[in-house]
Amino acid sequence: xxxxxxxxxxxxxxxxxxxxxxxxxxxxxxxxxxxxxxxxxxxxxxxxxxxxxxxxxxxxxxxxxxxxxxxxxxxxxxxxxxxxxxxxxxxxxxxxxxxxxxxxxxxxxxxxxxxxxxxxxxxxxxxxxxxxxxxxxxx
Amino acid sequence: xxxxxxxxxxxxxxxxxxxxxxxxxxxxxxxxxxxxxxxxxxxxxxxxxxxxxxxxxxxxxxxxxxxxxxxxxxxxxxxxxxxxxxxxxxxxxxxxxxxxxxxxxxxxxxxxxxxxxxxxxxxxxxxxxxxxxxxxxxxxxxxxxxxxxxxxxxxxxxxxxxxxxxxxxxxxxxxxxxxxxxxxxxxxxxxxxxxxxxxxxxxxxxxxxxxxxxxxxxxxxxxxxxxxxxxxxxxxxxxxxxxxxxxxxxxxxxxxxxxxxxxxxxxxxxxxxxxxxxxxxxxxxxxxxxxxxxxxxxxxxxxxxxxxxxxxxxxxxxxxxxxxxxxxxxxxxxxxxxxxxxxxxxxxxxxxxxxxxxxxxxxxxxxxxxxxxxxxxxxxxxxxxxxxxxxxxxxxxxxxxxxxxxxxxxxxxxxxxxxxxxxxxxxxxxxxxxxxxxxxxxxxxxxxxxx
Numbered sequence: 001x002x003x004x005x006x007x008x009x010x011x012x013x014x015x016x017x018x019x020x021x022x023x024x025x026x027x028x029x030x031x032x033x034x035x036x037x038x039x040x041x042x043x044x045x046x047x048x049x050x051x052x053x054x055x056x057x058x059x060x061x062x063x064x065x066x067x068x069x070x071x072x073x074x075x076x077x078x079x080x081x082x083x084x085x086x087x088x089x090x091x092x093x094x095x096x097x098x099x100x101x102x103x104x105x106x107x108x109x110x111x112x113x114x115x116x117x118x119x120x121x122x123x124x125x126x127x128x129x130x131x132x133x134x135x136x137x138x139x
Numbered sequence: 140x141x142x143x144x145x146x147x148x149x150x151x152x153x154x155x156x157x158x159x160x161x162x163x164x165x166x167x168x169x170x171x172x173x174x175x176x177x178x179x180x181x182x183x184x185x186x187x188x189x190x191x192x193x194x195x196x197x198x199x200x201x202x203x204x205x206x207x208x209x210x211x212x213x214x215x216x217x218x219x220x221x222x223x224x225x226x227x228x229x230x231x232x233x234x235x236x237x238x239x240x241x242x243x244x245x246x247x248x249x250x251x252x253x254x255x256x257x258x259x260x261x262x263x264x265x266x267x268x269x270x271x272x273x274x275x276x277x278x279x280x281x282x283x284x285x286x287x288x289x290x291x292x293x294x295x296x297x298x299x300x301x302x303x304x305x306x307x308x309x310x311x312x313x314x315x316x317x318x319x320x321x322x323x324x325x326x327x328x329x330x331x332x333x334x335x336x337x338x339x340x341x342x343x344x345x346x347x348x349x350x351x352x353x354x355x356x357x358x359x360x361x362x363x364x365x366x367x368x369x370x371x372x373x374x375x376x377x378x379x380x381x382x383x384x385x386x387x388x389x390x391x392x393x394x395x396x397x398x399x400x401x402x403x404x405x406x407x408x409x410x411x412x413x414x415x416x417x418x419x420x421x422x423x424x425x426x427x428x429x430x431x432x433x434x435x436x437x438x439x440x441x442x443x444x445x446x447x448x449x450x451x452x453x454x455x456x457x458x459x460x461x462x463x464x465x466x467x468x469x470x471x472x473x474x475x476x477x478x479x480x481x482x483x484x485x486x487x488x489x490x491x492x493x494x495x496x497x498x499x500x501x502x503x504x505x506x507x508x509x510x511x512x513x514x515x516x517x518x519x520x521x522x523x524x525x526x527x528x529x530x531x532x533x534x535x536x537x538x539x540x541x542x543x544x545x546x547x548x549x550x551x552x553x554x555x556x557x558x559x560x561x562x563x564x565x566x567x568x569x570x571x572x573x574x575x576x577x578x579x580x581x582x583x584x585x586x587x588x589x590x
Contacts, residue, residue, distance in 0.1 A: 001385075001386075001389050038400065039396075039397060039400040039401075040163065040393070040397065041392070041396030041397060041400075042393075088159075088162065088386075088389075089155070089158075089159060091155040091156055091158065091159035092159040092162065092163060094156070094159070095156065095159045095160050095163055095206065098202075098206075117423070130441060131441070133445065134441060134445050
């Protein structure tokens with residue numbers, strides 16, 4: 001088993017589409033999909049992000065970080081939320097992603113999440129992180 | 140648009156897609172087909188034919204927009220064809236073919252999924268309108284279909300091996316090759332078991348239906364024991380070179396999670412899930428760098444999977460909350476595993492409570508293995524002398540003859556009592572009886588250490 005993150009990327013097109021969908025309908029569609037993940041025993045975590053217009057960007061392009069309000073300028077794809085799932089293979093993650101209740105224009109990036117076991121176990125910081133993960137149940 | 144993601148050749152990527160879709164959805168596909176046809180044997184056959192067809196079609200046309208709908212539609216057409224061929228011979232099949240075909244044209248869900256699959260779009264950008272058709276079956280029936288399939292696969296008319304094979308294949312979506320690998324038997328053996336199982340179901344005229352309410356709890360016990368056998372084979376491989384087959388154990392956990400979602404009011408389902416989660420939590424610490432077994436006392440508890448422990452304890456709480464008459468056998472074993480999971484070390488473990496839990500387990504599910512485990516707990520809580528009395532009683536009544544576990548525990552206790560010579564010969568006997576190479580190595584090592 002391995003953890004994969006399904007990273008949701010919204011575009012102007014998909015955001016417009018989403019805004020025009022009645023909220024109740026959206027809750028039901030997303031809820032049904034979430035229920036599927038739960039029943040299949042694969043859901044680890046999922047979060048959706050607030051309105052990008054309320055966000056802040058810290059830009060490291062210059063000598064000192066520059067802080068600006070709102071979405072990240074001309075970038076067309078905005079990170080909107082994620083699912084973290086525990087599945088048998090990358091292909092299974094792909095097949096789940098294909099069934100995402102995403103609006104037209106949206107994209108989903110699939111990335112494997114390495115476990116702490118894959119890092120050098122004698123490194124002080126890895127040891128500390130492991131202790132923190134044990135404490136908080138995030139191993 | 141090609142189905143292939145970067146890298147692997149097209150038919151390789153189609154094969155992986157077929158396998159993943161099948162693994163995720165086999166229970167629903169076979170369940171829905173079995174309900175349509177009333178015949179699990181036929182349902183499984185046509186589903187397998189659809190899978191074979193998908194391997195060819197998907198590598199040629201790309202993965203369809205709705206892969207599950209594609210498989211279901213294809214399998215259903217195969218079933219109709221089969222009925223039509225046989226309808227020349229008898230009227231019942233003509234009727235069945237007619238009903239199935241009628242369902243196909245009258246159901247807008249089916250035509251939608253059929254056309255979506257025909258287009259072979261692999262971009263994943265299905266218009267939202269099609270997404271509601273992602274499950275081209277009656278959503279209110281899916282749960283019952285999957286549950287009925289599980290009960291049929293674990294039906295008491297089948298041999299235990301057949302139940303395990305059919306459950307992994309039809310409900311778990313594993314291939315015969317994967318099942319063969321997991322149980323270290325030839326592929327042909329697994330195929331023969333499945334074929335025979337399906338013939339037995341037909342011969343016994345087992346209906347595709349949930350067991351009647353009054354039988355359900357009893358039959359559930361049969362289902363749980365199949366899942367437990369699968370888990371145990373994965374968590375303590377009885378044969379072979381490797382101690383653990385985690386994939387098989389996780390397969391059992393996945394099936395148990397599904398069952399818990401389908402039968403949320405049954406305490407023992409949660410009990411079994413808790414037991415599996417809590418046992419699997421220790422997997423990362425159970426083997427050393429070279430695959431050798433690491434005993435509970437020597438395990439680095441920091442390596443235990445805390446998330447699995449949390450999930451296991453939560454499932455145990457649900458089992459306790461639902462069980463009006465107290466925990467059942469799985470719940471009690473989970474509670475024992477929970478004591479270990481919550482303890483910082485062996486000496487700091489609540490052995491008194493574990494002894495009480497084993498006593499309770501011995502009353503609801505008496506077995507010599509439980510007695511032996513109780514003896515181990517008694518040794519920790521009270522001392523080796525009291526424990527040896529229990530073990531000697533087991534030896535006297537000859538209830539665990541041939542098992543390496545009895546001489547292994549007896550040797551351990553004798554060692555702690557300073558009776559070294561007897562201890563060594565017991566451990567050597569245990570090593571001769573043990574079929575797992577890794578565990579045998581531990582026993583030989585212990586015996587040698589006493590010299």
